[in-house]
Amino acid sequence: MxxxxxxxxxxxxxxxxxxPIYWLVNMSFKTTDEILSVFNLLPENFTWANYAMIFTDPSWYTGYINSMKYVALNTIISLTVALPAAYGFSRYNFLGDKHMFFWLLTNKMAPPAVFLLPFFNFYQTVGLFDTSIAVALAHCLFNVPLAVWILEGFMSGVPKEIDETAFIDGYSFPRFFTTIFIPLIRAGIGVTAFFCFMFSWVELLLARTLTAVNAKPIAATMTRTVSASGMDWGGLAAAGVLTMIPGAIVIWFVRNYMAKGFALGRV
Amino acid sequence: MQKWADNRAWFLILPVFLVVAFSAIIPLMTVVNYSVQDILGPGMSVFVGSEWYKEVLHNPRLHDALFRQLTFSFCVLAIEIPLGVGVALTLPRKKGVWASTCLVLLALPLLIPWNVVGTIWVMFSRPDIGLAGVTLNEIFHFPYNYTADPLHSWLTVLVMDVWHWTPLIVLLGYAGLQAIPEAYYQAAKIDGASRFAVFRYIQLPKMRGVLLIALLLRFMDSFMIYTEPFVLTGGGPGNSTTFLSQFLTRLAVGQFDVGPAAAFSLIYFLIVLLFCFVFYTTIVNLGKGEAQ
Known part of the structure; x- marks a missing residue:
């Protein structure tokens, strides 16, 4: 019982x-007229028109491509720099290690709104404004510390004797790291990539501020529709449903490690 | 684990330091720079010292926003953590298709872009086309309208945040519960421990570490909430859902008051830092206590 x-x-x-998700999906299969005129739990005139509109209108579908671009770039950059650093933090005591670690975390804690204006000016000055790389670098602000934190948790779970044995056997550090150590923390790397993907994918404030036309992410395209015409509810719902799909696919792959990753590798 | 002492480990940290410094220190220094100057135009600026700080600290609208923010963060934590723990306890303990499906469904809101979360809730709660809005108005005859009534608006933002972020607590709590060996439960059964005793003396202590992380993450994120209320209510009606980030963005981008905005940014950052330092120290010390 x-x-x-x-x-x-x-x-x-x-x-x-x-x-709420059901309601969104329901709306995405209705025409905007039907949404505004009748209230029903299932679409009366089932239509794919909203999705067709998104896949044929370049101003919509380029948004998805742009988002994917900076998310991928960010994940690659974050993982590349975080892997050696996490190893350093998990294996060595060095001058200022604890302070460095906390300083990294403070960047995860910084409200993005604080960095809004300087980022805007800064990337315009260095000529990176409105490119995918600008958004990817800006997102490193919170993704790199997070990646270091999660990876450090996973790496600390690997006994240090493995490193010692490998070094005695004559492995050089780079060779040990790529052929022995990385395969050992595969799951941790997967989870970290998932988190980088997630936080870069859901962030809007910085992505919107740092782009204008060429690299505009899908999320920004959606807010502009709300403010401008504001009434294409069907199209908006369909775009919303499509933004959920990449996330859902990624979750399915990491479902068994996800819980551990959310605990930042510390369970 | 005993670590090796070697300062050459700095070479491993260097890439991270460079990347983060590029995207954190340079902009932060710009903020500091703005906060002590009055910028009149391109190339024209006057050093004003702590004037902006004084002005911002005495701004009653900032005090309101800060108070609203603290109330909101407190309510978020007070609802989400018990609810999340409760749901984590109802999840099936054994791994299987059902458990995996639950986890995937639970994680779904976390991967929806934040402005889409706002859009979903606009569509869900609008009194003319939303499921919740229409149901409340037509069936329960409750005059619900989140765009006009400050209280409704505030509660809608709160429910949205609970919907959006409770899954994070659930997943963390579940991770903690998974780490409890089956033998503990068997021992409790032999001792005839009640359901509550099992929770109080086995499950809760094991979840303590992850729940602290949850507390830290939730506090941080709720304290800088911006996108969802921006899309849902735009900070209104009036100022009823204008939280700190919203206030700051309005100041910086809307009115372009760079000086006060920068001063406020730094104060804001320091508040977050202070709270997080306390949480972080607690987590680290807790880890040490368990290791001994």
């Missing part, structure tokens, strides 16, 4: 979770 009560509670929560 107790098991049943637990399952009912869980189902209630899941319904609360899925109701």
């Amino acid at each position: 107790r098991m049943k009560k637990r399952t009912v509670a869980l189902l209630c929560y899941l319904i609360f979770l899925l109701l």
Whole structure:
């Protein structure tokens, strides 16, 4: 009986979770006229027109491509710089290590709004404004510290004796790192990539500020539709559904490691 | 684990230091620079010292925003953490298709871009076309309108945040619960421990570490919430959902008051830093206590 009560509670929560998403999906299959005129739980005139509109209009679908570009770039940069650093933090004591680690974390804590204006001026000065690389670098601000933190957690779970044995066997550091150590923390790297993807994908404030036309992300395209015409509810819903799909695919791949990753490798 | 002492490890840290310095220190120094100057035009600026800080600290609208922010963050933590722990306890303990499906569904809101979260809730709660809005108005005859009533608006933002972020607590709590060996539960069963005793003496202590991380992450993120209320309510009606980030952005980009905005940025950053330092120290010391 107790098991049943637990399952009912869980189902209630899941319904609360899925109701808004269901409504979004429902709307994306309706025409805007139908949304505004009748209230119904399932579309009366089922239509793919909203999705067709997004896939044929370049101002919509380039948004997805731009978002993907900077998310991928950011994930690669974050992982490349975070891997050696996390190894350093997990294996060595050195001058100022604890302060350095906390300083890194403070960047994760900094409200992006604080950096808004200087970023805008700075990237314009160095000529990177409105490029994918600008957004990718700006997102490093919070993704690199997070990547270091998660990877450090996973690396600390690998016994140090492995490193020692490898060095005695005559492995050089780069060779040990790439052929032995990285395969050992594969799961950790996957989870870290997932987190970099996630936080870069969901962020809007910096991405919107640092782009104008050429690198405009999908999220910004959506806010501009809200403010300008504001009434294409069907198209907006379809765009919203499409932004959820990459995330859902990525979750499916990391589902077994996700919980551990959210605990930052510290369970 | 005993670590090797070697200052050459700095070479491993160097790339991270350079990347983060590029995107953190240079902009932060610019903020400091702005905060002590009055910029009248390109190339024309006057050093004004701490004037902006004084002005910002005495700004009653800032005090309101800060108070609203603290209330909001407190409510968010007070609802999300117990709810998240509760849901984590209802998740199936054994791995399987059902558990995986639950996890994937739970994680879904976390991967929706923040402005889409706002859009979803606009569509969900609008009194003319939204499921919740229409249901409340037509079926329960409750005059719900989040765009006009400050209280409704504030509560909608709160419910949205609970919807958006409770899954994070659930996943963290679940990770903590997964780390408890089955033998503990068997021992509790033999001792005839009640359901509550199992929770109080086995599950809660094991979840303590991850819950602190959850507290830290949730506090940080709720304290800099911007996009969701921006899309949902635009900070209104009036100023009822104008939180600190919103206030700052309005100051910096809307009115282009660079000096006060910069001074306020630094104060804002220091507040966040102070809270996070306390949480962080707690987490680190807790880890040490367990290792001994």
